[in-house]
Amino acid sequence: MVLLADDDPDDVFFMERAFKHSTLPNRLFVVPNGLEALAYLRGSAPYADRQSYPLPGLLVLDLKMPLMDGFQVLQWLKGRPEFNHLPIVVRSGSDFPGDMHKAEALGADAYWVKTADITRLTKMLHELHARWLNGHRKGAPDSAGLAAQV
Secondary structure (H helix, E strand, C coil): CCCCCCHHHHHHHHHHHHHHHHHHCCCCEEEHHHHHHHHHHHHCCCCCCCCCCCCCCEECCCCCCCCCHHHHHHHHHHCHHHCCCCEEEEEEEEHHHHHHHHHHHHHCCCEEEEECCHHHHHHHCCCHHHHCCCCCCCCHHHHHEEEEEE
C-alpha cells in the first residue's frame, strides 16, 4: 500500500489516474496534509483499524502542505526507528536544489518533481514498485542514495 500525502486536488487526481493506468497491484491511500500522514502512520483515530488502514510500504510526500509540511513529516519520521525501513519519496513542485538536499538530509530516499504527464507518472510508479514495493525494503543494496528526478 502506498500512502500519498498531498493537499493539491489536481496532483492527487493525476497520481490516482497514473495508479489506475499503471495496473500495479498496490493500493493508494491519500491524506491531505502532514498531520493526517502522522495520524495514519501512528494508527491514531480515525486510522486505528490496521485492517482498513494498513501500514504503507511506501510514503509519497509533498513538501508544501498546510498544517504540517513535508519537511516536518520527514523530521518526525527521522526520530522514529520503527519507520526506518519505510521508503519515503518526496514528490514536490519545487526543483530547488536546496529543497532536494534538505529532503535527503532528513531521510528522503528519492525526490521527484511533480508532473501531470501520465506517461512519466506511470513510469515513476513502475520504478517505485520495482525498487521498494516488489519485495525489496529500504536499505537493500539497490536502494542506496537519492534517486534522480523525473
